[in-house]
Amino acid sequence: MEKLTATNLRGNWATLLLPIAADDSIDFGLLGQEIDKLISFGVDGIYSNGTAGEFHNQTEAEFDQISELLAAKCRLAGMRFQIGCSHPSPIISLERIKRAVHLKPDAFQVILPDWVTAKEEEQLSFLNRIEANAKGIPLVLYNPPHAKLELQPKDFHVFKENVPTLIGIKVLSKDETWVKEMKEFASHLSVFVPGHFLAKGVKSGIADGAYSNVACINPVAAQKMWHLMQTDLEEALKIENTILEFFAECISPYQKMGYSNPALDKFLAAVGGWCELPTRLRWPYKWIPEADVLAARKKAEQLMPRFLLNEI
Template identity: 30%
Template sequence: MNIQGIIPAILTPLTEKEHFHPEVATQLVNRLIDSGVHGIFALGTNGEFHLFSEEEKLQIAETVVKAVGRRVPVFIGAGENSTEATIRLSNKLADLGVDVLSIITPYFVAPTQEELYEHFRHISENVNIPILLYNIPSRTGVSLAPETVARLSALPNVLGIKDSSGNIENIKAYLDVTKDEDFVVLAGTDSLILDTLKLGGAGAVAATANVLPETVVGLYESFQKGKLDESEHFQKQLQPLRATFGLGTLPAPLKKAAELYGIPVGPPRSPVKELSGEALEAVAQMVEDYRKQGKAAKE
């Protein structure tokens, strides 16, 4: 499978009672695909994967697979804390027609690099669809070392890694140690999309694409055409949205921005609360500024 381009890490729409909202999820998927994205990534960090039961995850995945309708590849977060639970969920997702499993490192338990290797190796041997590794040490407390990624890249169905470390040197190290393998490295930090592409990365799993899909796709496509000034302009256009991410607990600011752009994704799931007060005003002002520039996603 050819993994490349801009793959939005989609928000998980919820009702006011915090139940999954499949109709809005379908609306969001269609809006993103119409904007030219190259894949759909559900149940990631901004998709609040850690707050849903297995039953809910399967409902979300089934809805996304159906909504996408094979127009682009579907990536679904399958990582659980235990190896056994990850394998069980992964195979259920495969049965639903998911194209690629995104598997985050275990969190809270802080395994060693050898334990991480064995975790992913065992998963690889027990699932039949491609795997994308997911490294986000700020949330999990553990980071996949380049040497471990090099070992994992040799496994037949481990196709790449999404790196959300926020460290471009880490991305460069992953690219260096896997240069002899058929293995892709994707930026998971939206401020590093262009830098990752310059180093030879394949693209990005981008949360900002929920709100600014044309901008993020434009960044990738202009880079592919050698229009570096244009791609740098698009990269800078993402910063005001990213600057609001610290105004509340993830993903509350992004959900509010998406809602103000016309996608009623609803609240985050408790214990995370919706934005209010000055934080809400700042997000509303950011959205208004983008609208004045004509940067809103298409209605």
């Protein structure tokens, strides 16, 4: 399979959502079923240990088991995969890279050190050591708005000469000024945005794909949406607007109540109903009650029927 680069890292990538049992253990049987389904749906790729994968709340033995399971299944199926080695501790993130490098993912995802905010020199020191231990496997930097340090477009230009294996970033798409600056300073990177803003990002000329919360709802429809964006962007934008209506009516209220992004993403998957994933998060974090799923699903059927029913 062709090596991932900033040019060919594109499309609809689905996240692994961590199935948490009532005793706070990880249900690895259900996790395996989830991977199998995502592979069968033909998404562009699968990644582990993003925010919804609760990378911040695993033991290292669990991290290894998750990574090995994903790698084994994806390699057998010829599915692209990325392993998230992020951790608030830079040392733990580095150790995760060292232990996972033999699995040969298409890329590693990392975040910048997130307890003490890293300055520019420290960011480069961190990424350079990560790069050296990744043994040529490309890097993707996760930098969504809930990161303690949200990088600005000009910051990505600093990485161009200093971190040559950094091929991609995950960010939140913003206004026209931001888009203009990203085109100027981050043109050497593949830029991924949230799934519910992907069509708008494609229209602006900045988005190459999504590590997708929309794929949490319906991976098949999210993949069809990505293809539609290449052939009929205006139609894709219309469907995306219905998704945004659903988010405004059914997801934003939970966000305002203080539910975390992992809680929201797991709730989206439960609403979609494509896999028997519980909404539960691991202690000490609160999750949206399963009892709320049915009402949200009914509202989704009203607001975005084409997406929910794969009629794209």
